[in-house]
Amino acid sequence: MLTQYGWSPELQDLFKPYAADGFVPGRIVVQHRGGYRLITEDGEVDARASGTLLRSAADDERPAAGDWVAIEARPGETTALVRHVLPRKTAFIRKASGPRGGAQVVAANVDVAFLVASLNADLNLRRLERYLATAYESGADPVVVLTKVDLMDDPSEAVAEVEAIAIGAPVLAVSSKTGQGLDAVAAHLPPGRTAVLLGSSGAGKSTLLNALAGEERMATAEIREDDARGRHTTTHRELVLLPSGGLILDTPGMRELGLWDAGAGVSTVFEDVEHLAGQCRFGDCTHTREPGCAVREAIEAGVLPVERLRAYEKLQAELAYERRRSDPQAAKDNRRLWASRHKAARAWIKQKRGIDDG
Ligand SMILES: Nc1nc2c(ncn2[C@@H]2O[C@H](COP(=O)(O)OP(=O)(O)OP(=O)(O)O)[C@@H](O)[C@H]2O)c(=O)[nH]1
Ligand SMILES: [Mg+2]
Ligand SMILES: [Zn+2]
Incomplete structure (x- = not known):
C-alpha cells in the first residue's frame, strides 16, 4: 500500500530511528482545518499533530499534505497522533496570508509542480512568474498547464507569451472538457511520482x-460570470492515487502567492534579466541613467519587455522586505544604513545652506 504512495528504500532508511521508538510510517493524503488523513500500511486513518510537535516545530516544520510522518497508533482512539515529520525531498512554501505572514508549506515531497492557469481573461504573466519562482525554490520540476484551450480559437499567441517567461519549463495547453493535451500532462506522472496542482x-x-482520474474525485464549480474568477470550491488539500499509478495533490485556489525565501527561485526565473545586469558597466547599476547599461539597451532594442524588469524589481524588493522582517540583524543594518544616509544628507544640506547663506 505505502509503495503505491511513493514509499522507498531511502524512506525506509530514514525511518529506522522512528521505527526503533515504536512509531509507524504514514503519508498525509488529506489536510483540512480539523486535521489530517493518513495512508498507512493498514489503510487510512484520521490523525492530528501531537501537542509536543506543534510546540517545538517552526511554521514550515509542521505536518503538511504530502509529508511522510511518524505516527503513534493509539489503540482504542479514533485518531492517530503525528509525532514527527520526516525530512522533505521538496517543499512548495509560500508566505501565509494574514498579518503574521509566516511560512506555509502548501505541498511537501512533490516531484512535479503543475502551475495551472486558465487561458481565459484571468491569464496573468506576472502571477506565473511568482509561481515559477516558488516552484524552482521548492525543488520540484515546474510545468505550466494552460487550461480551457477549448474556449480559444487560437491559443498559439498566449502560449508563446507564457513560453517566453517560463525559461525552460514545459508549457502545455490542455482541455479537461475535450481531453486535448491530457496525455502530455499524464506523461509527467509515471507510477510513484507525485505532482501538485497550484493556481488561482x-x-x-x-x-x-477528475479528467486524469477518469472519475469525479473532487467537487468543481462554475466560475463567476462577471469577472471570470473562481468560487474557492476546493477548501482542503487532497492527494489522489490515479489509475495510472501517479499521485496528484489538489489544493485550494490561492488568492495571492507571497514569496517566502525564494531568492534562488527568482534568480532562476529571471535568468535573462540577471545575465543582462551582469553586463552593465557598473556593478551597482540601477538601470536608470548610468552609461553602459546593458539592461536599458535591451529594453530599448525591444529584447527585454520593461514590465519584466519591473516585475523582477518588485519581487526583489519583496524578498528584501521579508529578509529584514525575519532577520533582525538585517533590519538593524538597514536602519543603520538609513541613519547614516540621513546624517550625510543633513550634513550636505547644512553645508549647502552655509554656502548659500554666506
Ligand atoms: N471549457 C472548459 N472549462 C473548464 C475546463 N477546466 C475547468 N473548466 C471549468 O472551470 C470551472 C472551475 O473549475 P474547477 O476545477 O472547479 O477550478 P479549481 O481550479 O479547482 O478552483 P478552486 O477549487 O476554487 O481552486 C468549472 O466550471 C469547470 O467546468 C476546461 O478545460 N474547459
Ligand atoms: Mg478545486
Ligand atoms: Zn544597468
Missing part, C-alpha cells in the same frame, strides 16, 4: 484532476 481559484485544477 477557477483555473480548473480539480476538473483536471
